[in-house]
Amino acid sequence: MQDLTIIAATGTALPAPRQNRHYIAGAWVDSAGDTIDRLSPAHGVLVSRSADGTAADAEAAIAAARAAFDDGRWSRLSGRARAAVLLRVADLIEANVDDFALIETLETGKPISQARGEVAGAADLWRYAAALARTVQGDSHNALGEDMLAVVLKEPIGVVSIITPWNFPFWILGQKLPFALAAGCTCVVKPSEMTPSTTVMLCDLLAQAGLPAGVVNVVLGYGQTVGAVLTAHSQVDMVTFTGSTAVGKQITRTAGDTLKKVALELGGKNPQVIFPDADLASAADAVTFGTYFNAGQCCNAGSRIIVHEDIADDFVARVVALSRRVAFGDPLDPATQVGAIVTPEHAAKIDAAVQAAVAEGASVVLGGAALAVPGLGPQFYQPSVIRGVTPGMAIARDEVFGPVLTVLTFRTLDEAIALTNDATYGLSAGVWSENIHTCLAFARAAQAGTVWTNTWMDGFPEVTFGGMKQSGQGRELGRYGLEEFLEVKSLVMRVGRTRTPWVNGP
Incomplete structure (x- = not known):
């Protein structure tokens, strides 16, 4: 561990x-x-x-x-x-x-x-x-x-x-x-x-x-x-x-x-796209939240990030550092932020998706295994970050429904939009940039029912929710x-x- x-x-x-x-x-x-x-x-x-x-x-x-x-x-x-x-x-x-x-x-x-x-x-x-x-x-x-x-x-x-x-x-x-x-x-x-x-x-x-x-x-x-x-x-x-x-x-x-x-x-395989001019501290915190909220067992989970290659190493390091500080454990403790996986079978499915990604050539930067919490047992999964992911890998396309983040990189806005839309799902997407023109261009092109700009998973009863495609x-x-x-x-x-x-x- x-x-x-x-x-x-x-x-x-x-x-x-x-x-x-x-x-x-x-x-x-x-x-x-x-x-x-x-x-x-x-x-x-x-x-x-x-x-x-x-x-x-x-x-x-x-x-x-x-x-x-x-x-x-x-x-x-x-x-x-x-x-x-x-x-x-x-x-x-x-x-x-x-x-x-x-x-x-x-x-x-x-x-x-x-x-x-x-x-x-x-x-x-x-x-x-x-x-x-x-x-x-x-x-x-x-x-x-x-x-x-x-x-x-x-x-x-x-x-x-x-x-x-x-x-x-x-x-x-x-x-x-x-x-x-x-x-x-x-x-x-x-x-x-x-x-x-x-x-x-x-x-x-x-x-x-x-x-x-x-x-x-x-x-x-x-x-x-x-x-x-x-x-x-x-x-x-x-x-x-x-x-x-x-x-x-x-x-x-x-x-x-x-x-x-x-x-x-x-379902969803929801991307957050991070541009170099973004507030990286806020973006990293939101990515961490989007990955681990409800142990990733969330249709709106921000389960993949598409980060500009110029800042990819720095940004992933920020997310990994924050991930280590997220409190996993007894759900009855008010300080706990992430609890247990719903069933042993689902925990095994999460782990199988991670191991398959490794077999395809991805690398585990953090986690990638079950987590035993003292006094409770093994039905938890470690916060996990996976790099070296390519768009064709199953873990980049399929819903894992666990505390697992996959990382892809891009060079241009058009490439980021193409990676965003290269999915059978279209539930939500996010974009991080201080340039309003970049945010608007992305939001209009993204094939998703909800697009968040410089935030993630904020919702209100007044604001409609639903998905495109599958x-x-x-x-x-x-x-x-x-x-x-x-x-x-x-x-x-x-x-x-x-x-x-x-x-x-x-």
């Missing part, structure tokens, strides 16, 4: 395991199937035991959401009434940050300080969605002639299946669910089988806030059973999914049989995040008895 900053086990007493059940039509429901145990990635103890949903459980949840939508108990409420409920949910989330953050830390392995920030930040997403609930509007066309008037209405799309991932279970739910509810939709949510608890805990808050029964339903379990029903069922009008590109493609194929709408937020389709957050859950209907009206008969009278 190479002179790293490690935080050993704190010895904090852990709570008893949670027992998670489905939430269908406003009631807690045991599954006809088995249960799923979740062990803490960092501590190796049982965190939660959850119902393992069946197709019948998923169908019951869909039926509840369908009934709740069709009878208008939520979809026909005023925007003001829906907003009031969402605001109460936000208040309740803020009142329960510590409880939610603890279970999220134990299930995901992420640092407790990060989990607290994400849970508290999710409350702001609910508040912003509440504001949007009162702004749903269409268009009018009053220049069609004196005897015609047309209006374009925007209505809730219907029943929405929401399938969320394990890396940001509560935050990503907050990017989807409150916006669907603001639009007037009803929902069936399937969280990852590895991190279900905060989604289940939210159901109690929804009930306390006055959300009618059946408007939000939660079914636990695996994608092969529950997820398959939620994407294929004819009574589901839309699927929104965050996860891997491979699964997103499968969802698109399955949903195509019923031509339901699909919104996807998928990073997904559709958008979340901002006004566009609400629009995803609305259907457009044209209403054409004739004023008076002015229509010329088509059939001649007697």
Whole structure:
């Protein structure tokens, strides 16, 4: 182990395991199937035991959401009434940050300080969605002639299946669910089988806030059973999914049989481009953050840098020095910045990607191996920086989803743009330069849904998020995040008895 900053086990007493059940039509429901145990990635103890949903459980949840939508108990409420409920949910989330953050830390392995920030930040997403609930509007066309008037209405799309991932279970739910509810939709949510608890805990808050029964339903379990029903069922009008590109493609194929709408937020291989005139200290810090935030298990991870060859050695040295100071270790210590890898299998996959890069001729400047934290165990991975990477290498093109940074170099702006766009993904990109013309030229040419200039991963509820190419389709957050859950209907009206008969009278 190479002179790293490690935080050993704190010895904090852990709570008893949670027992998670489905939430269908406003009631807690045991599954006809088995249960799923979740062990803490960092501590190796049982965190939660959850119902393992069946197709019948998923169908019951869909039926509840369908009934709740069709009878208008939520979809026909005023925007003001829906907003009031969402605001109460936000208040309740803020009142329960510590409880939610603890279970999220134990299930995901992420640092407790990060989990607290994400849970508290999710409350702001609910508040912003509440504001949007009162702004749903269409268009009018009053220049069609004196005897015609047309209006374009925007209505809730219907029943929405929401399938969320394990890396940001509560935050990503907050990017989807409150916006669907603001639009007037009803929902069936399937969280990852590895991190279900905060989604289940939210159901109690929804009930306390006055959300009618059946408007939000939660079914636990695996994608092969529950997820398959939620994407294929004819009574589901839309699927929104965050996860891997491979699964997103499968969802698109399955949903195509019923031509339901699909919104996807998928993978990324996100570059940060550093020019010689950049503030190198700020850029190095942002690159370090972008690489190791959530242990690199983040679709927006800044997993590759494209640095000008004149400053490459100096810049990499800065990043390596900062990487040694990033605190890896017990997620329950507030000082910890990077926690555990989600599963042993995923840790092995990260390491395999690094070793394959070495076999292809890359060199490991830092890390490149598992990390054993005293008192906790081996389910951690060292901060890793890989040089000698060429554009054709797998590690330069494929999503590693771990604390691993790859380094490429460039000479000209055009070359930097070409390297940026030479990817199947197009989620986000960044550029570092004190020259605004350089930043604007890069931002306009980069094929990415978000381009950051002289920063990384700053986000706001008001600013839309989503990807190009194989990073997904559709958008979340901002006004566009609400629009995803609305259907457009044209209403054409004739004023008076002015229509010329088509059939001649007697």
